[in-house]
Amino acid sequence: MVTWEKFYVSIFELAKKYIGGRGLGTKLYMDEVDPQVDPFAAENKIVFINGPLSGTATPTGGRYMVVTKSPLTGCIASSNSGGEWGAYLKYAGYDAIIVEGKASLPVYLNIDEEKAEILPALDLWGKYTSETSDLLIEKHPGAKVLTIGPAGEKLSQMAAIMNEKDRAAGRSGVGAVMGSKNLKAITVKGNLRPEIARPDGLKAVTKECRTLLKENGVTGGGLPTYGTAVLVNIINEHGVYPTKNFQGGQDPDAEAVSGETLTEKYLIKRNPCHHCPIGCGRWVKSDKSPDGIGGPEYETLWVFAGDLGIDDMEVVIDANYWCNELGIDTISAGATLAAAMELYQRGYITDEMLDDEVILKFGNADSVVHWLKKMGNREGFGDLLARGSYRLADFFGVPEYSMSVKKQDLPAYDPRGIQGMGLQYATSNRGGCHVRGYLISPEILGLPEKLDRFDLAGKEVWAKVFQDLTAVIDSTGLCLFTSFALGAKEYADMLNETLGTDWTAEDVLLAGERIWNLEKLFNLEAGISSEEDTLPPRFLEEEMPDGPTKGWVHKLDELLPLYYKERGWDEDGIPTEERLEKLGLL
């Protein structure tokens, strides 16, 4: 039974502490849900929430966040997506939706300025995401659609939530929580605009920020021209581009799937999110549609190329398309195929187990889409794959072949050659993740300054600052990529003009630290101890065999105690009362 209740609460006081989006969503969620809850139980809830800047004219101000307990990791999940949906939720007059309970039959929510209704979705159940979107737009012209695909319906731990067909709240299995509630989709539409405390001030600061973004070499140059795919070559040249399930760090054929190749041979146009002057999204040629389709991001290119030993752009574009249609996270899907290929290489997975179907072997391009479809639909051996690489490898008694942290598959950077990033992977509150503190920027890309990627000195400080600032950005409703050009001061300025507050850069960073600690408290209460702040043994024990990172392992045992100290936590990685008091969390 699902009922709809619309209510107004003043969240302004809470917003002063947690901003919105990821921070406020986590606070609202934690106030209502027992951290020990089974992610698929009716008692679990799922929060769709904007930031204060979503729907404003600020650059990239259209993102929303999904907060719930992750069925993949058991940790707090907050998955973020761009496109248009978040802005239109605001235009319908809402900052957040909290879904609780479970419908007895499939339903969808339809929200506009006048009404919010729960409607039957039996006819949509089982459909791919693009068909679902088309059918719902036919019924509700002008609406923006967020939906799950078959993977979410079938409770795959890597299920994503898709909006505008090719934008994903991809990580941590949030789509499966929607599926567990029999909630197929949410449509939103409206013409309302958010109230702005100081409209002239916001106009001025927005203009300044747009200028900074335009003049910056990354946000005004590299990203618009090449998309995130531009990372393929630079990461590969540094020898931290994982190959064959992280068995190596450099791929001689990576150029075939690089941003330069994508731009030269496949790009039709940029595909920007709401109010985004950067426009890193790609629209590319494909046999799936004469008009083109949404193109792959860097992580997707890597995971279906280097990580599988394939290097064929058309295979990646196809794999990306099918992940979007099935509603699965590209990183976890590809990483699970990579783990399966290593398990096959080592004799754990045999031809018989695959029913003589296409063999999951490194380099076998035919296996990719074949097994993605089985994974998304949970058919045959695909049912096991749908649980992610950790559960797959654990099934065979060798979890060490899952390249994951807290059961979430790692993205496209080998931590052995990026010591700060490895620390951030190990301590990320949502498990293996690059967008909780993107230390690739200083350690590889030389932004804002170049750090020695092998040196440990000060990396705990960088990790904390990057994690806290990311928590702020994720709470504003803006895109993380703005941070290549903007800093804490600019975020504080935009929030102040919108909300009428007078935060300093220090205030917002303190809010970021508060959010980080709140998430940590959830994880501890959910039973995820700091013992899980670790990396797969491969990175701690096996030296990188090739390339410019050859001979290195990750030195987590040296960095982790320094990090806990920097955070003001005890040596077991538990926030101290003193620090929690300072953060206003006691």
Add this chain to the structure above:
Amino acid sequence: MAIKIKLFANFREGRGKIVEMDYTPGMTGQDVIDSLGITAPEIAALIVDGVDGKVDAMLAVPVKEDGYMAIFPPVAGG
């Protein structure tokens, strides 16, 4: 003897992906970028024979005979 310069992103415009350059003893990264018409502030990352570091420091490193350099403008993503 020649050294190999790998260029990326917009550095390829008008120069190509790879430039081979005659090696002269004592040659540094700075000499290489001078002859390519690239200035230090345009470079975000630089690898010389598999080693990376701060751009200014790397430009002062003598390049090896038969060695290579990889030069990147500001790029990022995630």
